[in-house]
Amino acid sequence: MADSTAIEPGFHAIHANHLEDLRRAVVYICRQNPMPPLQSETFLVQSNGIAQWLKLALAEKRTEDGVEGGLGIAAGMDFLFPARFIWQAYRAVLPDGEVPEQSPFDKRRLVWRLYRLLPELVGQDEAFTPLARFLDGRDTDLRNFQLAEKVADLFDQYQVFRADWLAAWEQGKDVVITARGEEKALDAETRWQPLLWRKLVADTGSEAHTSRSQIHTRFMEQGQRISEPANPARLPRRIVVFGVSSLPRQALEALYVLSRFSQVVLCVHNPCQFYWADIISDRELLKAERKRGAAHPVLSQIDDPDQLHQHANPLLAAWGKQGRDYIRLLDEFDNPDDYRASFQTPGQKIDIFTDHGDVDNPCLLHQLQNDIHNLTPLQEIRQQQRTVDLTRDHSVVFHDAHGPQREVEILHDQLLAAFNADPTLRPRDVIVMVPDINVYAPHIQAVFGRYSPGRKRHIPFTISDQGQRHHEPVLIALETLMSLPRSRFGVSEIISLLEVAGIRDRFDISEDDIPLARRWVEGANIRWGLHGKHRESLDLPAELDRNTWQSGLRSMLLGYGMGDDEPWGGVEPYGEIGGLQASLAGRLGEFVHQLETLWQALQATRTPGEWEALFSAMLEQFFHKVEGQDLLLLNRFRRQLEQWLEDALAAGLDDQPLPLNIVKDVLLQGLDEGGLNQRFLAGKVNFATLMPMRAIPFRKVCLLGMNDGDYPRSRPPVDFDLMAQDYRPGDRSRREDDRYLFLEALLSAREQLYISWVGRSIRDDSERPPSVLIGQLQDHLNSLWTVAGQPDGSVT
Numbered sequence: 001m002a003d004s005t006a007i008e009p010g011f012h013a014i015h016a017n018h019l020e021d022l023r024r025a026v027v028y029i030c031r032q033n034p035m036p037p038l039q040s041e042t043f044l045v046q047s048n049g050i051a052q053w054l055k056l057a058l059a060e061k062r063t064e065d066g067v068e069g070g071l072g073i074a075a076g077m078d079f080l081f082p083a084r085f086i087w088q089a090y091r092a093v094l095p096d097g098e099v100p101e102q103s104p105f106d107k108r109r110l111v112w113r114l115y116r117l118l119p120e121l122v123g124q125d126e127a128f129t130p131l132a133r134f135l136d137g138r139d140t141d142l143r144n145f146q147l148a149e150k151v152a153d154l155f156d157q158y159q160v161f162r163a164d165w166l167a168a169w170e171q172g173k174d175v176v177i178t179a180r181g182e183e184k185a186l187d188a189e190t191r192w193q194p195l196l197w198r199k200l201v202a203d204t205g206s207e208a209h210t211s212r213s214q215i216h217t218r219f220m221e222q223g224q225r226i227s228e229p230a231n232p233a234r235l236p237r238r239i240v241v242f243g244v245s246s247l248p249r250q251a252l253e254a255l256y257v258l259s260r261f262s263q264v265v266l267c268v269h270n271p272c273q274f275y276w277a278d279i280i281s282d283r284e285l286l287k288a289e290r291k292r293g294a295a296h297p298v299l300s301q302i303d304d305p306d307q308l309h310q311h312a313n314p315l316l317a318a319w320g321k322q323g324r325d326y327i328r329l330l331d332e333f334d335n336p337d338d339y340r341a342s343f344q345t346p347g348q349k350i351d352i353f354t355d356h357g358d359v360d361n362p363c364l365l366h367q368l369q370n371d372i373h374n375l376t377p378l379q380e381i382r383q384q385q386r387t388v389d390l391t392r393d394h395s396v397v398f399h400d401a402h403g404p405q406r407e408v409e410i411l412h413d414q415l416l417a418a419f420n421a422d423p424t425l426r427p428r429d430v431i432v433m434v435p436d437i438n439v440y441a442p443h444i445q446a447v448f449g450r451y452s453p454g455r456k457r458h459i460p461f462t463i464s465d466q467g468q469r470h471h472e473p474v475l476i477a478l479e480t481l482m483s484l485p486r487s488r489f490g491v492s493e494i495i496s497l498l499e500v501a502g503i504r505d506r507f508d509i510s511e512d513d514i515p516l517a518r519r520w521v522e523g524a525n526i527r528w529g530l531h532g533k534h535r536e537s538l539d540l541p542a543e544l545d546r547n548t549w550q551s552g553l554r555s556m557l558l559g560y561g562m563g564d565d566e567p568w569g570g571v572e573p574y575g576e577i578g579g580l581q582a583s584l585a586g587r588l589g590e591f592v593h594q595l596e597t598l599w600q601a602l603q604a605t606r607t608p609g610e611w612e613a614l615f616s617a618m619l620e621q622f623f624h625k626v627e628g629q630d631l632l633l634l635n636r637f638r639r640q641l642e643q644w645l646e647d648a649l650a651a652g653l654d655d656q657p658l659p660l661n662i663v664k665d666v667l668l669q670g671l672d673e674g675g676l677n678q679r680f681l682a683g684k685v686n687f688a689t690l691m692p693m694r695a696i697p698f699r700k701v702c703l704l705g706m707n708d709g710d711y712p713r714s715r716p717p718v719d720f721d722l723m724a725q726d727y728r729p730g731d732r733s734r735r736e737d738d739r740y741l742f743l744e745a746l747l748s749a750r751e752q753l754y755i756s757w758v759g760r761s762i763r764d765d766s767e768r769p770p771s772v773l774i775g776q777l778q779d780h781l782n783s784l785w786t787v788a789g790q791p792d793g794s795v796t
Contacts, residue, residue, distance in 0.1 A: 006033045007237050011259035012343050013334045015270040015292065015327075016352040017373050019243070019697055019748065022267040023057050026240055027070050028346045029265065030058065034071075035237060041077045042236040044085055049464070049688070050243030051079040053696045078236075082247060083160075085239075086254045087212075090219050092234035093226075093257070098218070104204045104650060105211040107156040108643075112651035113203065114148035114196075121199060127192045130720070145662045150718050155197065160248050161723060161731055163213035169194035170201060179285050179728045190720055203652075216250055223257035238263045245269065245695075245740060246326045249730050256333040266334075269695075270327055271747055272316065273353035274299075274375045277328045279312040280321050285729050288331035293351075296375050311379065315743070316372050318776055322740040325729040364388050364785070364795075365395035365753055368746065381784050388795055389788040395752050398778070398796055400759020400770070404440055407704050407756045408447045414754070415459055415685065418700070427460050427685045429699040433745065435711045437465045437689040440704065444687050460684040465691070467672040473500050474623075474630040475671060478637060481618060482664045484599040488538070489549060490528045491521055494595070502634075506624035507591045513584050520585065524574045526552030530596055549592050556585045594621060605657035608648035615641055615667075633671070640670040695744030702754040703745060708769040712738035742773050 016022045035041055045051045058077070060070035080088075091099045104113065119140075122132040135143050158166055164177050174194045175183045186194065201208045209215075229235055239262050241247075241255070255264050275293035277283060302308055340350055356373065357366030371381065399414075401407040411432065419425055434440045441463055451458040469475050477500045480493065487493065498504050498514055509517070529535045531550035536542040545551050552574075559574035560582050577585050598621070601614055619634060626634055644667060648658075690703070690711070705711065715734040717724040723731060746753055755777075757770040769775065778796040787793035 006344070007035070007263050009259060009261055009263055010339055010343075011256055011264050011266075011333060011335075012339050012350070013266045013268055013292070013330055013336070014345060014350050014352065015268045017269070017271055017273065017747070018352075018354060018356075019269055019695070021346075021352040021354065022242065022269065023054060025345050025352065026054065026242055026265075026267060027057050027060075029240075029344065031062070031071060032344050033238075035076070039076075039237060042085070042239050043077060043079050044082045044239065044241045044244065045079055046081070046244045047691055049691075049696055054242055055079075082241070082244065082251050086251055089235065089254060089258055090215050092231045093223050093229040093261075094215070094219060095230045098209075099215055100207065100210050102650075103210045103212065103215075104207050105155070105159060105200075107152050109647045109650050110152040110155060110200070111145075111148050112648050112653055113200065114151055115145055116652055116656060117196075117199060117203060118144055118148060118151075121196065125192075125195060127188070127195050130189055131192060141659050141662060151196070154718065154721055155200075157723065157732075159212040160250050161728065163216060163250065165722075166197060166211065166213045167217070169197045172198075176722055176726060178726055186722075190722060193720065193722065216254065220253060220257060223260065229261050232261070235262055238265065241266045243267070243269075245744065246322050246730070246732070246737075247329075248732075249329055249728075252329055252333055266330065268327060268330065269323075269744070270353075271320065271323065271372050271743065272375050273351070273373060276312070276316060276320070276375055277324050279308045279317045280324050282321075282727060282729065285727075286325070286328040286331075288328060290331045290335060292327065292331055292334065292336065298377050298380070299375065311377050313371055313375060314378070315368070315746075315776065315780055316375070319739040319743040319773070322733075322736045323743070325731075329730050363393050363395040364781070365749060365751075368396070368781075372743075372747065378784075386785045387788045388785050390795070395749075396781070397752060397754045398774070399754070399756040400768075401756060402760045402762045402765075403758055404705065405443045405446065407758065408440065408443045411702060411704065411754070411756065412447050412457075412459065415700075416457060418752075419459070425699060428683045430702065431686045431688065431696070431698040431700070432702040432704060433688050433690045434703075434705040435690055435713055436705070437463060437687065438467055438470070440687070441466055441471075448685075461687060462684045463687045465689040468633065469668055469672045472629070472633055474502065474626070474633050475637075475668075477503060478634075479664075479668055481595075481598060481622060482602070482615075482660070482668070484595065485537075485602050485660060487599075488528045489530050489534065489595075491518075491526055494549070494592070495521065498591070500630075502623040502626035502630055506622055507587050507594075509584065509587055509591070516581060517584060517588055520556060520574070520576060520588075521552065523576055524552035524555045530592070530599065534599070553585070553589045553592060557589070560585060598622075602660055605659050607655055607657055608645050608653055608663075611658065611663050612641055612645045637667070637671060640667055644670070690738070690741050690745070695741070695748040697748045697750055699749075699751045700754060701745055701749035701752070702756070703742075704756045706755055706757040706771045706774050708771055711771045712742075712773065739773065746777075 014022060014025050016025070030041060043051070043054065045054070055074040055077070058070045059072070059074035062069035062072050087099075087103075091101075102109070104110070118131065119135070122128045122135060131147065134147055137143060162176075168175055168177060168183075173183070174186050174191050176186060177183055201211070204210070223229075235258070239255070239258065241264070244266075247255075255266070258264055270293075273293065274296040275291050276296075277286060277291075279299075299308060299312055302311060336350055341348075343350060346352070353373065355366075356369040357363060359370075362370060367386065370376070397414075399407070399410050401410055415430065419427075444461065444463060448459055448461045453460070469479065477497050480487070480497060495514065495518055498507075498509055498517070499511075501511075504511065504514075525547050526549055527547040529538075529544075529548040531548050532542050532545040535544050535548070555572055555574040556577050560577040598618060606614065616638070619638070623634060644663075712735045755770075755774060757768075757774065759768055759770060760766070761768060770778075781795045785795045787795055
């Protein structure tokens with residue numbers, strides 16, 4: 001019987017090694033204890049894929065006995081990113097007025113405040129000499145903006161991961177505090193950071209207390225003291241954290257305080273049923289006394305923790321650091337004995353661990369997964385003398401190719417063979433992940449898009465995570481218009497603008513007119529350049545007027561008036577213009593005239609308010625009767641423009657002129673930022689970027705582009721990142737993220753893990769190594785398994 005009164009506040013964590021079991025637990029909780037009418041369920045997720053996968057389960061039809069199935073409909077549900085929700089929670093718990101809707105210390109606003117302050121500060125104190133060295137040179141505005149971006153990103157991370165540093169800096173101390181609590185003085189090269197932070201705090205004036213670190217400190221103090229939040233209606237009764245592979249300590253602290261007022265349920269994807277934190281380095285920094293997970297009967301007997309990694313699963317030890325940190329940080333807040341007996345979950349379990357595949361006759365993939373699940377010691381695996389029959393067991397597959405195009409062709413052939421061999425396998429059972437989808441998208445379109453629906457070799461596919469900025473025609477046109485000062489006004493570039501329906505309609509040019517316009521443009525010898533003045537701006541002689549748009553349009557209009565006649569006034573008439581179609585030349589001339597007007601307007605630097613007015617006018621001038629997806633994208637650009645203006649004005653840039661190249665890049669980059677509304681799980685073969693918690697279970701998980709140097713992806717920290725010298729559990733690292741992503745991908749494959757990389761040079765056929773992670777996996781397989789009937793043969 002469903003009961004909404006049973007939603008009691010508390011901090012609950014459910015651990016499982018199968019994401020399906022976690023999903024089943026969430027559906028069970030929502031079904032048994034639904035939210036009261038007109039109140040929404042709140043889910044904190046890390047990616048749109050996880051959000052949609054969970055929605056599909058919640059929307060499933062309930063069985064007649066009411067025991068299995070979902071809710072029948074997935075409505076009244078809020079899916080949010082953790083950081084955004086926690087800011088809303090600060091506003092709900094703390095009194096009105098203490099937490100602004102947007103903080104001046106948000107990264108978006110911090111960039112522009114730093115852009116204004118940095119040039120003023122570099123000459124004021126010797127401590128800023130390192131910054132002055134960077135700003136000294138050409139393109140000062142661009143250098144200033146790039147530096148502001150880097151520093152804003154760093155300070156944004158400090159607010160989440162190093163709030164204690166910022167508190168010390170605000171007290172006038174030029175120190176950093178290590179993970180072990182020791183204060184270390186900063187050297188002359190980095191002493192500018194505390195000085196700059198104090199200048200920022202002073203510059204915000206009355207809002208100086210609204211940095212995330214300060215608000216979090218007040219939230220923790222008051223949240224543990226008060227009996228109810230200042231605005232209880234703003235807090236949901238239940239908060240479910242699902243599909244999040246890592247959270248910073250600050251977020252866990254906030255959720256722990258919220259558990260006094262709401263029911264907090266964390267669904268933790270834990271690869272191993274035993275306590276496994278000690279097999280990885282930096283274990284001494286994790287100080288929680290409670291340890292979730294049973295002690296391993298063999299490994300727990302080893303006295304020296306530094307020897308553990310030699311006996312434990314090497315793949316979990318090498319790739320699991322990020323997950324280990326998260327699970328051990330949770331131990332500081334989670335006390336399972338408080339709710340183990342009372343919290344309603346399927347089978348009344350909060351640790352839901354099951355074996356992978358058929359335990360009696362496991363394939364190679366399931367053996368790998370179960371070794372991690374059971375933390376099987378290396379000695380035990382060696383004693384089992386495992387063999388694999390490669391003629392029948394295709395659960396782990398390696399392919400090397402001569403390039404990305406060939407990788408995708410091999411994948412297409414392999415998938416066709418798989419669909420042919422197994423009638424139950426459907427396109428939606430396959431996910432293909434790559435380090436960067438924008439690199440592989442053209443190859444995927446060329447290979448998978450080659451066959452139209454209905455043909456035997458057609459495989460339905462969809463590409464997620466693509467940057468829309470270089471993909472959607474209306475956004476490409478928008479970027480072209482905003483980049484006119486650097487444009488050569490080439491014929492193909494300008495005519496391609498007319499292929500966007502909204503621009504054509506504005507100038508009353510139909511799609512059928514475009515081939516005729518191309519023919520006239522070519523006949524009038526138009527090649528590039530607006531006119532001589534435009535070419536002069538590109539450092540060419542001013543008198544070069546021939547083959548420009550101006551000279552060509554004059555030829556067209558003169559040809560309309562005179563026909564094929566002698567040159568007049570130095571202009572050769574183009575006699576093809578005539579009849580009912582002649583008006584097209586006038587409309588084309590008006591289009592080019594508007595482009596010239598915009599080209600001139602974009603030359604000067606402008607204040608944020610002037611840029612906003614110019615770009616709004618540009619949208620009105622060039623786009624008309626836009627509908628469907630194009631309208632959504634242009635409205636998104638308008639919102640981006642409004643948000644940018646708000647941020648710039650809040651940072652005090654009301655009267656500061658800004659160059660076009662900076663403003664344009666900021667506005668267009670904002671269009672590429674992903675949200676939770678992107679389409680995923682569309683019933684086709686999914687192509688996507690390897691992203692955190694993209695490890696939704698699929699029958700076939702295919703990883704392409706696993707090249708040495710490309711994966712794990714490398715993003716070295718900036719030279720002045722003080723966090724890089726002081727590791728703390730929970731810190732984000734791109735390389736550690738990618739290692740854990742690879743582990744999640746391996747564990748999420750239900751029938752086959754398919755791995756491919758460029759293993760041969762396309763030029764000279766020389767061998768190229770795969771990613772170090774693939775090397776580790778192959779070494780692991782070759783050292784512990786032998787090929788059936790070939791004791792000396794290599795498994796890989």
